[in-house]
Amino acid sequence: MTAPVALDTSPASGGQDACASALRTIETEAAGLAILKAALGNGLGEPFARAVATIAAARGRVIVTGVGKSGHVGAKIAATFASTGTPASFVHATEASHGDLGMITDNDVVLALSWSGETQELAATIAYTRRFKVPLVAITSRAESALGTAADIVLALPKVEEACPHGLAPTTSTILQMATGDALAIALLEARGFTAQDFKVYHPGGRLGASLLHARDVMHGGEKLPLATPATTMRDAIVLITQKGFGVLGIIDEAERLVGIITDGDLRRHLSHDFLDKTAGDVMTRAPKTIPGDMLLASAMEFLNRTSITAVFVVEDGRPVGIIHLHDLLRHGVA
Structure with missing residues (x-):
């Protein structure tokens, strides 16, 4: 186990190394978002529009699934869907093969997240959607992957540089996944004509709930x-x-x-x-x-x-x- 390294944040250094690192991270992730924006105007826009139409037409829920960092992002995307008028649930890909596949019906749409598209834990969910003809939307960076080739709609995200200097920790890639999920949720919100009054129904508590009172x-x-x-x-x-x-x-x-x-x-x-x-x-x-x-x-x-x-x-x-x-x-x- 690697021993912890103490960062020099003394007044003498002014924390300059840490700030420089933070700036590099933000600049790298911002560059990734700029590439995603360009992709939406050059090829990605068509499958994105089809994904919105497919989800909007579904009689059931959006079942978001994934593992690891993609799973964490997926849980947030499901919560954003649910709070903006699109019924959604998160099903962990590992738990799916141990009984949670029963949560998915043929009225639902499955939104699967995997940056590589080769996540083994997704195999059971992919097979289930194919067997029962449940629409499958993939968010991945590899359209030719197992997930990409199986999906009905592939949102192939552009390959980008991770903010991690080793190129290992999912950083820029998870930002792109999150942004794509937010974009789907807001496009659906606007398509449904979801109002601030509707928003209030799902957010009755806290500061947000108070802000939505009249x-x-x-x-x-x-x-x-x-x-x-x-x-x-x-x-x-x-x-x-x-x-x-x-x-x-x-x-x-x-x-x-x-x-x-x-x-x-x-x-x-x-x-x-x-x-x-x-x-x-x-x-x-x-x-x-x-x-x-x-x-x-x-x-x-x-x-x-x-x-x-x-x-x-x-x-x-x-x-x-x-x-x-x-x-x-x-x-x-x-x-």
């Missing part, structure tokens, strides 16, 4: 809305701003349409000896920024950041139905 899901409404009329004196307006606790006051007209807003900045700009005798109409900023109730919280957060405001009214047909504060978004994990 403004109306978290807004404060009813009696909590800080509203007044243009005739309200600033003496009363300040009381309302303090009571409601949002730091703003919406001004509505006779038809209950939002016509203005009073913020801390407005208070400072109009401060004078007769300030308390002024009306809300004198002080308010007209045409305030608003958002619709169906705006996603992720978009609402971007809106608040872009406009440098901390609270915004939610309106329908020009009438305020709610208010959202930056703190509401933070409490829901949208940040």
Whole structure:
């Protein structure tokens, strides 16, 4: 067993060797992706389109399979499919020959990953798909391999330089496999018309789930809305701003349409000896920024950041139905 080697990351070296290595790795992998991009415009695009059409037409699931690093990439691809509207499962090629082939039906499509195309553990799965006429899509670098010649559709990835200096550890090759899987998933997402609302169904938890809620899901409404009329004196307006606790006051007209807003900045700009005798109409900023109730919280957060405001009214047909504060978004994990 090789003894571990201590890397020199002292201030004197500045970690220059490690950074140089990282740059070489990223440059090599980026070059590989550029070659893949070129291949899609020169031969690979046709089988790619057929793969998308075959998967989209399947009545069952995409069964992704592979071993080793290809297996790890395959598991991620299956998860990406499943989360973007394409039902998918990962079946380990070794486990397949020990009973898991029963998970594959003739309604499914098998997506098999093997860089060499000669992975022995895939033999049972390949034979099974041929026997039961299950469509087989291969992602490999060798179209003439056992996997490539058996497959109905071959996504023959270009041969690229591995970032590993010995050319042994799968690095650039796994990046290309991952990118191809992502490209399939997104092409299918777009073909199915998969929306952000559909995405929410599969991602209800965590920050992503919170980002996919709508403004109306978290807004404060009813009696909590800080509203007044243009005739309200600033003496009363300040009381309302303090009571409601949002730091703003919406001004509505006779038809209950939002016509203005009073913020801390407005208070400072109009401060004078007769300030308390002024009306809300004198002080308010007209045409305030608003958002619709169906705006996603992720978009609402971007809106608040872009406009440098901390609270915004939610309106329908020009009438305020709610208010959202930056703190509401933070409490829901949208940040």
